[in-house]
Amino acid sequence: MTLVNELRDRFGVEPVLRVLNVAPSTYYGWLAQAANPCVRRREDAELAVEIAEIHDVSGGTYGSPRVHAMLRRQGRQVGRKRVERLMRTAGLQGAFLRKKWRIPSTRSNPKATPAPDLVNRQFTAAAPNRLWVADATRIPCG
Known part of the structure; x- marks a missing residue:
């Protein structure tokens, strides 16, 4: 249409x-x-705003079960599947640790200049304590 x-x-x-x-x-x-939308659609629009706020406050980590629990604690009587539908429609998704979705450990600034390569990619040292090289790109934390 x-x-x-x-x-x-x-x-x-x-x-x-x-x-x-x-x-x-x-x-x-x-x-x-x-x-002139029906009452249900108007309520869905209001509820979608609340769901987006809860999702943003959680840092994008809350999925539909936690968002539903937060709404219940706030006194909103709403079904879990309705929350799922509204989150899906809004494109909101909670964090989950699977192969396809990872939270980056560092958000790099694309405008920042990279650190200079002081060893010119020569990683072998002539003697002990002459060259120290480290890589701290990913440090797993609980």
């Missing part, structure tokens, strides 16, 4: 609906719902 809304000034509503094989009542019903 958004496509019809975008093309209606150029081609008109009826020809676009005819090409898409959509009844005009469907389009005008969609417009009426957009202008």
